[in-house]
Amino acid sequence: MLFAFLAAAAMFLLARQQGRSAERQGLVKMMELPAEVEGENAFAAVWLLGYDVPAGRIEAAAADDVQRFERNVAALEGDETVENFASGASTDYPVLVPKGGRDDAWCDFDQDCLAHVRRHREPLAGQEARLQAMHAQVAALAEYGYYRNAFPPRVDAPFPAHLASVPRAALTWAALQYDRGDVEAGLDAVCEVASAWRPLVANSDSLVVSMVAERVHDGASRLFAAMLARDRRAAITDSCRVAFAAPDVGEASVCEAMKGEFRLVSGHLMTDGSLGGEPLPWHAFFTYDAEASRGRLARFHARACDEHASRRLSQDEAFTRAPLADGFETECVANVLGCILTSIAAPAYDDYHRRGQDHLMRMRLMATLLWLRSSESDPLPLEARLALRPAALRSPGRELQPGGDGRTLGFRLYSNRGPATWQVPVSQ
Template sequence: MPKAQQEALALLRPAPVEPPVGGNAFDGIWLLGYEDVPAAERATIIAEDVQRLADLPSDASLAPATTASVAQGRYQRTADVTLPCHWRQADCLAQVRADPAAAEAALAGQRGLLARISALSGDTHYRNRFAADARLPIPSFNLLQRSLSAHALAHVQGRSDEALAGICSDVRTARTLMSQSDGLMPANMGAAMIGGNVRLLASVLAELPVEHPLPATCEGVFVAPTPQALSLCPAMQGEFAMVSGSLAVTPVRFGWLVLDKPKTDGLLALSMAGACSQRAVDALRADIPVRWSHASRSVWRLECAANVMGCIVAEISGPAYDNYGSSLQDAGARMRLAEALLWLRENPQADATAALAQMPARLREGERPLLLGSDGASLEVASYYNKDNGAAFAVPLPGTAIVH
């Protein structure tokens, strides 16, 4: 194996470490969509799910019906609803205010789910308990979005402290998913969750007097993350384990002719290890986009002679990975913007430009400085993630939209 591939594998296969201390958010998220599951039975159900999937034959269908939890036959599923707010939209409060009765009716049957989402804020990490291979099921992460509408409704109905406490609870969970998880999916869900809740936080604070205190539960939540906390490396290590494990259990016709597992691991590592490189560390410190090269290569090369399938898999997997890191970097910038909003509330001035100039440099400066919007009543920061199409993330300043 070429030295570059060996080095990449070493980055993606870290030495075993002690399991994290504290609650595993995976457990709550895996059973998030089931009502009234006793806490005492949760571990037993999850262990049964893990064993059942491990016992599936390699050629078994991996449809949702096959990979669903055994809880599906024992407990009621949380009802499907249509709610007005989503993490990537900008008008959550306006949508709820347009028809609060509809939002309240939709949320009436979601109280159990909302309580389960809130409880996740006490967990310290996310570790998937299933085997890291193609049988790895995906939890219902999108259920986490439903609390956003509940927080907005609480504020619209005059329960602003409840709304703020809920937002802070969700951001605690989001930070754990983003920085303490072992997969790309939970990390990026955490980043999206941060963006949605920071936007809602700003909208709520814009409608409250600047002297309105935040709940005690918000203490220490809105603090700009360290560059290390925005690293995609831990999530990529989990992703590599999953893709590599999938190759080991997926039947391939004439596999001995078209798939060389060790060589494929080396090729995959080259396309993924950029997230764990010194170059990525340096880019995070400078807050510039983390990119690593992935030159498209033909499968008609010598190292693919007995590994055509492996070369194809590695080529498919590579190009999109570095963009995942951009969403984490954007979440970090949005947390910095949220901390700046709280600083502005604590240091109110009539002139927003003067207030911004007096803000601590670590909040307002850098590769992506915080800027006043053209309306003079908003604050914005640039985005890197390609789904934002280069649009800045903009939120209203505190106290600029007080509802009388």
């Protein structure tokens, strides 16, 4: 009996030591340390998108909201949460976005925006000032270099109320200019949208903001390609050369976004003495280890930041499933509850890595369009011309795929959240 007890105790201590290893704690430190980035924080400008706040008041208005939210948090009791928190700008300044968050006449990111605007010319006719104002807000984001959420990492922390609506309005404004015959203004406008959101994909500590930035860049890319395909004589402006320049591999990384997600999840679930705000009973010591759980969570989230990720990005190899054990894990003997909780969410993040890779491939395709545009007089077929493009526009893992009629160009997507391919028209 004594031998069995000692053996069980030894197994428990071994398991606990494994869960708290120096390697795991190193991962925790890595995930808690934001990267050094250049430029200014876009938090205030993103938080107040859709509110007609004077430029000189944006930072102060956002700071007021953060302080008010923190006061609300301090006043909470037990497991209460802050509900229905809204910016003070909603009462202090005009709201540019209509009630309900959007207008059906505005473009979605994944549709033919030019065709949509043509069908909705009448309802858009009276919205020029509003659309232009929201486009100006989006274009102003190019002045910043990154996004760091100023709200505390809590599940009840608010998101920008008009995070996706305002970029839709900005794309609609660009398409409207083009539809009216001002080709250069339309091209400039859509390239300003792409330039503003492109850095926020990799340089955001919010997974939500990062993925919205990826979707906005997707929508801007589709619209820009459609404009080029419809007007072979359109001159490519400097703003568009910047917006769709050949990308760096680092632009595909979701490391900073996953760091923010780690801080959010670990702060809510893995606090000493409690779980999700609820005190733990004394016997939970044998089934739950906060420190080991944070380390285990970091193990999954750090997949976006480690050398493995760098290799996959540089080689454009599709990210595989999170490294969950198929069978028994020794560390879980001393952390059964922590293992269960951290294993539930891990597979849900897999597709975000692949979306980052698809974003990089899309930028390569768009840079290729500009390169093809510079050599349109080349008599070779599209496929032969693609074979001559610079190495910076190529992927080691995927090829660009011309359509059978030579009128489209696309690639196979790694993400499984939608269509199998991404493609845009090519001018003939």
